[in-house]
Amino acid sequence: MSTTTGTSTIVLRGRKVVGGIAEGEALVTTERISGWGGIDPRTGSVIETRHPLRGVSFAGKVLVFPGAKGSSGWSNQFHMTRLMGTAPAALLFNEMTTKIALGAVVTRAPALTGFDQDPLQVIRTGDWVRVDAERGIVEVTRRSTDE
Amino acid sequence: MRLNDDEKAMLDGRDGAAVSKAMDLLVRYGDALGAERLVDTRNVCGTVSASTPFMRDFALQKGGMDAVFSEFNLDSDTVVEVPPVKVYSTHLQLGFDPNEAQRMGIAEEVVQFYRKGEAFTAGRGVQLGNTCTPYQVGNVPTRGEHCAWMESSAVVYCNSVLGGRINTEGRESTGAAMLTGKIPYWGYHLDENRRGTHLVELDIDLESTFEWGLLGYWMGELVQERVPVVVARGGRFLKAPNLQRLKHFGAAASSSGGVEMYHLVGVTPEAPTVEEALGGNRPVQRLRFGEAERRATWDKLNSTARDHEVDYVMLGCPHYSIEQIWEACQLLQGRKVHENSSLWIFTPRAIKALADQNGYTRIIEDAGGHLMSDTCSAMSRAMPQGTKVAALDSAKHAHYLPAIMGVQAWFGTTADCIDAACTGRWNGRLA
Numbered sequence: 001m002s003t004t005t006g007t008s009t010i011v012l013r014g015r016k017v018v019g020g021i022a023e024g025e026a027l028v029t030t031e032r033i034s035g036w037g038g039i040d041p042r043t044g045s046v047i048e049t050r051h052p053l054r055g056v057s058f059a060g061k062v063l064v065f066p067g068a069k070g071s072s073g074w075s076n077q078f079h080m081t082r083l084m085g086t087a088p089a090a091l092l093f094n095e096m097t098t099k100i101a102l103g104a105v106v107t108r109a110p111a112l113t114g115f116d117q118d119p120l121q122v123i124r125t126g127d128w129v130r131v132d133a134e135r136g137i138v139e140v141t142r143r144s145t146d147e
Numbered sequence: 148m149r150l151n152d153d154e155k156a157m158l159d160g161r162d163g164a165a166v167s168k169a170m171d172l173l174v175r176y177g178d179a180l181g182a183e184r185l186v187d188t189r190n191v192c193g194t195v196s197a198s199t200p201f202m203r204d205f206a207l208q209k210g211g212m213d214a215v216f217s218e219f220n221l222d223s224d225t226v227v228e229v230p231p232v233k234v235y236s237t238h239l240q241l242g243f244d245p246n247e248a249q250r251m252g253i254a255e256e257v258v259q260f261y262r263k264g265e266a267f268t269a270g271r272g273v274q275l276g277n278t279c280t281p282y283q284v285g286n287v288p289t290r291g292e293h294c295a296w297m298e299s300s301a302v303v304y305c306n307s308v309l310g311g312r313i314n315t316e317g318r319e320s321t322g323a324a325m326l327t328g329k330i331p332y333w334g335y336h337l338d339e340n341r342r343g344t345h346l347v348e349l350d351i352d353l354e355s356t357f358e359w360g361l362l363g364y365w366m367g368e369l370v371q372e373r374v375p376v377v378v379a380r381g382g383r384f385l386k387a388p389n390l391q392r393l394k395h396f397g398a399a400a401s402s403s404g405g406v407e408m409y410h411l412v413g414v415t416p417e418a419p420t421v422e423e424a425l426g427g428n429r430p431v432q433r434l435r436f437g438e439a440e441r442r443a444t445w446d447k448l449n450s451t452a453r454d455h456e457v458d459y460v461m462l463g464c465p466h467y468s469i470e471q472i473w474e475a476c477q478l479l480q481g482r483k484v485h486e487n488s489s490l491w492i493f494t495p496r497a498i499k500a501l502a503d504q505n506g507y508t509r510i511i512e513d514a515g516g517h518l519m520s521d522t523c524s525a526m527s528r529a530m531p532q533g534t535k536v537a538a539l540d541s542a543k544h545a546h547y548l549p550a551i552m553g554v555q556a557w558f559g560t561t562a563d564c565i566d567a568a569c570t571g572r573w574n575g576r577l578a
Contacts, residue, residue, distance in 0.1 A: 017179045032371065032405070037525060037547040049451060049550045069371060069405040071547075072297035075317030076219065080201070083218075097372055097405060098314040098334060101179040105172070106222045106319050111179070 012123075012138040013116045014092070017101060020110035023130040024089035026123045026140070027061040029053050032095075035103060036073025044086025062129040063088040064119050067095030074099040079106040090131040092119045092138060112136060148177040148331075149184050157327055165216075165230055168223040169323035175222075176320055177331040186332035190288055190311075191236040192281045192296035193321025195220055195273060197264050198242030203257060212267040220322025229271060232325040237276040237286045238268060239298050240466070243529060244493075244521045251522075251529035273325070277521040278495035280394065280466045282309065285497075290416055293336055295324035299407070300398035300465045300543065306408040308393050310416040312336045315407050335408055341417060342426030343376035343410050345369075350437030352380055356395040356471075357560040359388060360542035362436055363399030363406075365444040369434055372405035376424040378412050387414050391468045398465050399542035445577045448542055448558040451549040452573070456487065459534040460568040461524050461548075462561065463493030464541035471561070472502050472518070476510045478565040483515050485571035489531040490516030493523045516568065525551050538567040538575075 031052055033039065038048045044059030059081070068074050081087040091104050091111040104111035110133035119138070123129060128141040150158065150170075158170040173185060197206045197215045206215045210226045217223040243251050245265075248258045269275055276284050279298045282305065288294050290310030296302050297316050305311040314334040316324070324330045334340055347366055353359050366375055379385070388396070388411070400406035410418035418424035462475060472494060484490045492511060494502065499520045502508045508518045524530050525547045530537070538557040539545050545558035557567070563575030 015181070018175075037551050047550050049546075050447075067372070067405075070299065070402055072299050072302065072315045072317055075319055079219065079222070079319065083205075095372065096180065098180065098316060098320070098331075099405070102176050102317040102320050105175045105179050106317075 008142055010122055010140040012119060012140065014112035014136050014138065015114035016133045016136055017091070017111035017113055018104045018108065019134050020108070021132050021134070022062070022089040022110045023128065024060055024062045026064055026125055026127040026129045027053070027056065027058050028064040028120060028123055028125045030066060030120055032066050032069040034070030035068065035075065035077035035099065036071040038070055039077055039081070041077055041080035041084050041086060044081050057086070058088045059086040060089050062090045062092065062131060064092045064123050066120065067093050068097050068099040068103060072099065075102040075106050078103040082107050090129070090133070092123070092131065094118065094120065112138060148174050148182060150174070154185060154329065163230060165221065165227040166326050168217070168221045168227055169326040170329070172222050172319055172323045173327065173329055173331065177333070180331050180333045182331040182333040184332050185329040186293050186336055187328055188293045188295045188324055188330050189234045189328060190286065190292060190294040191232070191234055191321050191324045192239055192286065192298065192301065193220070193236065193316070193325065194239045194241070194297060194318055195268050195322065196238065196241050196261070198261050200257070203260050206260070212264050216322060219318055222319045230326065232272045234325065234328040236272065236325045237274045237281045239277070239281070240279045240523065240526050241277055241521045243527045244519045247517070247519045250517065251527055252532070253529070276495060276497070278466045280495060283390070283466065283468060283498065284495045293330070295321055295330040297321050299401035300394065303397035303401045303407050303409070304394060306335050306341070307397060307410065307415050341408060342374065342428045343424045344373040344428060344431055345375045346421070346430040346433045347375045347377045348433065348435050349378065349380045350435055351441065352385065353388070355560060356392050357540060359392040359396035360399045361441050361444045361448075363396040364403045364448060364542040364546070365436060365440050366434070367400035367402065367404030367406050370404060370406060372407065373431070374408050374410070375406065376410045376412060376418065376421060376430070378421060383413055384411065391471050394465050394468070395541060402543040402546045442577060445558070448545045452536070452555045452557045454536050454555060455573045457536050457538045457557065457567040457571060457573050458488060459531050459536070460488065460490045460538045460564045461493070461544065462540055462564060464523050464525070464539070464544035467492055467494040467498070469498050469501050472498070472507050473505070474561060475565060476507045478562055479510060479514045479516065482569045484568050487571040488568050490514075490568040491524070491531070492516060492518050494518065494520055496520040524548060528552060530554070538564045538573055540564045
């Protein structure tokens with residue numbers, strides 16, 4: 001396979017959780033994310049001790065993750081990221097819970113779930129992702145330095 | 148989301164701007180979940196306080212407690228005047244203990260501001276329980292009661308132990324529920340989602356809060372947000388675990404994972420038998436918990452700990468029961484907290500009053516420890532000055548405190564922790 005000519009686009013379809021359109025670089029994790037005690041809204045980064053994204057910032061990124069876990073402070077912590085300017089650009093996730101639904105609503109970032117393909121398999125960190133939550137469409141453009 | 152006429156009228160402003168904003172949030176939230184409708188609730192536990200520096204500054208700049216409630220409890224862009232709550236509402240834990248502000252390093256002006264906020268909260272009819280364990284201080288839902296609570300450890304207790312119907316709500320949804328008496332009818336409010344999905348078989352008997360914490364932490368990581376059905380060794384629990392054991396168990400399972408409901412066969416109300424707990428589901432996984440799993444979980448929970456000099460022992464996550472305070476007093480009797488260490492114990496304010504009455508507060512203070520209320524070190528980010536190594540008897544706290552405060556944490560039994568406080572050294576090991 002040629003790796004020199006950059007860009008192929010993959011399209012995923014999902015269900016709207018929060019409307020809107022956004023794009024950005026993907027940040028993908030196969031681990032669920034805690035809100036309170038799991039992120040620091042001041043920096044928009046993950047702080048959970050054994051989390052693979054520990055120390056990594058999701059600010060302005062399209063965050064691709066299985067779902068939420070942990071404290072009921074989830075929504076409040078992501079609410080804070082919006083007020084502190086460190087919110088993700090969009091949220092793409094697989095598992096619907098009250099934590100993540102409310103968190104997505106108050107973060108007001110476009111959000112989708114219930115995809116026709118598993119975003120954790122398809123999207124890689126660094127890909128460019130355009131999210132049209134109104135139409136339920138995610139366009140993924142591979143980073144040109146792909147393997 | 149389908150709204151009934153009453154709900155539509157609330158949305159359209161019949162009951163004022165704040166109720167309209169509350170209904171607007173519930174509709175957005177319900178749509179996000181994919182819920183079809185709302186359900187009535189008469190039991191809400193949430194937080195409306197502004198006890199962190201960020202919240203206080205927000206209040207000072209944007210228009211006081213109405214502004215805080217509008218933004219953080221209703222997700223409203225405009226500041227609305229907050230009316231009295233419509234249904235029974237209890238306040239959860241806070242960012243500090245206002246009666247121990249100095250010890251916690253909280254400035255006097257922050258306390259002054261908090262006192263005003265407290266008056267606002269009480270004035271709107273919210274009960275100042277100020278605890279993560281409302282079920283310890285009088286808010287005890289009945290089986291089948293639809294509730295809207297925050298606090299994952301309380302939610303899992305309500306669903307599993309009490310048989311209440313509840314999802315893990317957040318600050319915004321509980322704020323909206325306080326003003327409307329409504330919450331999305333989704334998740335654990337419905338029968339079909341309360342049935343077990345995973346089978347967990349125990350190869351060992353569990354006695355203490357410590358052992359139940361280990362099981363909960365191990366189980367939560369494996370089942371995440373699903374519904375485990377726990378079967379005792381030999382099929383039957385020889386001793387039913389009491390309130391504090393299940394408090395620690397659920398808290399641990401909702402920290403390492405997102406467990407909001409579990410069944411203990413023969414113990415919890417919706418699990419008289421394995422079959423009834425599963426409700427016709429075929430378990431997606433069968434898990435076994437024995438000596439190897441117990442040991443690996445202990446290692447995981449102690450993974451941040453290196454140094455054996457313990458600066459700080461914190462007990463009371465979730466807030467200690469009066470029985471746990473009594474036990475701590477027995478362990479402390481005749482001993483003194485080491486000069487290089489500190490002991491802080493956290494409990495609901497109402498239980499602190501009982502501890503005062505029983506003479507327990509005095510015993511703890513005479514030994515050099517402190518019995519405090521309303522908060523904990525993870526919520527308040529307050530620890531004795533210079534703390535680098537903490538010792539904890541809560542798996543939940545061992546999960547969170549190192550992440551939030553950057554300290555090392557030892558996890559052990561209550562006796563290990565009291566011993567560490569009195570010797571200044573960690574000698575706990577897995578028996």
